Amino acid sequence: MSKKYIFLLLFSLSLQKSFSQETDTLHYYVDAYEKPTQQEMAIYHIRVYKERPTDSLWKWAKYGKAENNLFASGSTKDPQGKIKHGNFIYYYIDGAKNESRYYENNKKEGEWIQWQDDGKILSKRHYTNGKMTGANITWYDNGNIIDSTILDGSGNGMGYGFYGSGIKRYEGKFTAGSKTGTWNYYYNLPGFPRSMEVIFEADSLVSSKCFDEKGQPLDLCVYEKEAAFIGGEKAWVKYLVKELTDSDYERYLKKAGIYKVMVRFTVSKDGTISSAKVETRGIKKLDKLAEDIILNSTGWEPAIQYNQKVNAYRRQPFTFAVRD
Numbered sequence: 001m002s003k004k005y006i007f008l009l010l011f012s013l014s015l016q017k018s019f020s021q022e023t024d025t026l027h028y029y030v031d032a033y034e035k036p037t038q039q040e041m042a043i044y045h046i047r048v049y050k051e052r053p054t055d056s057l058w059k060w061a062k063y064g065k066a067e068n069n070l071f072a073s074g075s076t077k078d079p080q081g082k083i084k085h086g087n088f089i090y091y092y093i094d095g096a097k098n099e100s101r102y103y104e105n106n107k108k109e110g111e112w113i114q115w116q117d118d119g120k121i122l123s124k125r126h127y128t129n130g131k132m133t134g135a136n137i138t139w140y141d142n143g144n145i146i147d148s149t150i151l152d153g154s155g156n157g158m159g160y161g162f163y164g165s166g167i168k169r170y171e172g173k174f175t176a177g178s179k180t181g182t183w184n185y186y187y188n189l190p191g192f193p194r195s196m197e198v199i200f201e202a203d204s205l206v207s208s209k210c211f212d213e214k215g216q217p218l219d220l221c222v223y224e225k226e227a228a229f230i231g232g233e234k235a236w237v238k239y240l241v242k243e244l245t246d247s248d249y250e251r252y253l254k255k256a257g258i259y260k261v262m263v264r265f266t267v268s269k270d271g272t273i274s275s276a277k278v279e280t281r282g283i284k285k286l287d288k289l290a291e292d293i294i295l296n297s298t299g300w301e302p303a304i305q306y307n308q309k310v311n312a313y314r315r316q317p318f319t320f321a322v323r324d
Contacts (some may be wrong), residue, residue: 025049029065032315043317044071048081057085064262064317069093074103082106092117093279096284100250108132116141131155131177141162149174163188170306171187178203185306187213196307198223211309218307227267227303227312240316252285257318258321259283261290265316269309271300279315290318 002235026049029042045065048058048086060073084103092098096117102110107130110219114122120141126134133155138146144164151157155177156291161169172183179200193215198208210221229236255261265276276294278287294316303312 024053024248026081028081042139046081048076048079064093069095070322074101077105104129106267128153128155132174135175151177152191168192172198172200176202187308189213196221196223222304222307224306226305227314228301230298230301231297239297240293243296244318244320247289247293249286249289249320252283252289253320253322255293255322258319260317260319261287262288263290263294263316263318265294267300267302267312267314269302269311271302273297273300274311286320 025047028046028048029037029039030044030046031037031041032043034044034046042065045063045068047061047063050058054117056077056083057077057080060074060076060121061070063069064071070091071093072088072090074084075086077083077085083106085105086103088101088103089097090099090101094117096119097115099112099114101108101112108127109129110127112123112125112127114124116122123136123137123138125136128134132149133151133153136147136151137147140146141306142164144166145162147159147161147169149157151174153303155174157174158171159174159179161173163169167188167190168186169188170183170185172179173181175181179202180202183198183200184194185196185198187195193213194211195213196208196210199206205223208221208223210218212218229239231238259282261282262278262279264279266274268274273295276291278290281287303307304310
């Protein structure tokens with residue numbers, strides 16, 4: 001008689017590290033932001049190794065812990081994989097190129113390019129000794145500009161952001177590649193009413209003021225906040241476990257085995273789930289089940305950016321398993 005096992009790999013902010021040495025390869029387990037975490041809570045598995053003992057650099061490769069597919073590759077100067085050096089390539093789950101980065105002694109350098117999953121260029125940025133310089137542009141799917149930052153060789157200049165409608169979203173000054181001084185953020189309305197005024201010092205937020213659409217000051221002022229399930233991670237886990245248990249998904253696995261999926265979904269500005277899609281499809285009924293579990297979830301707090309509610313993307317891995 002088969003037994004059903006449910007595995008959920010969730011995002012974690014734990015700062016604990018887990019690694020072991022196997023021959024000449026070091027293994028590290030990290031969260032979605034490449035921060036060390038416990039193996040059972042990890043999103044990614046990083047392997048650091050040398051192809052030849054005489055090599056000066058270590059090879060660095062990041063794999064999805066659920067999918068075991070390559071998400072990024074590059075090289076580092078240390079076996080801990082902390083001092084990135086050279087070209088790094090990041091990939092989407094289907095293997096398409098996501099981003100090209102370059103580091104010198106763990107500092108950003110040269111041109112960084114990011115692509116959409118359909119191959120269109122999403123952004124181009126330039127760095128000198130870890131600081132943003134030159135022309136830096138990000139585009140919407142339709143080719144309109146999301147943001148444009150034009151800096152001199154020392155990283156001094158101006159940055160501008162735009163809504164899809166073309167209305168100005170924000171503007172401010174850069175000094176030595178960092179946000180400096182007063183930055184203004186605007187509602188997506190004619191006349192550019194301000195939603196927020198922020199004072200930066202070397203990219204650090206020093207103070208802020210927020211306004212409603214009529215220009216009146218607001219007591220609550222939030223620069224950025226991620227979308228979150230009401231009740232926190234424990235409540236989210238409880239919901240997922242209940243839905244998976246009630247689904248009796250093992251009937252879709254004809255024999256003992258494991259099936260893994262990653263669901264990308266959108267939490268809309270009104271707190272509802274507006275889309276959910278398995279990134280790489282395999283078993284149709286399990287793919288749909290995973291998507292439906294996400295789509296049917298309620299009770300989300302939307303993301304906030306520049307004191308305005310915004311749509312936000314999240315990713316949730318699932319592992320369906322049946323063992324004899």
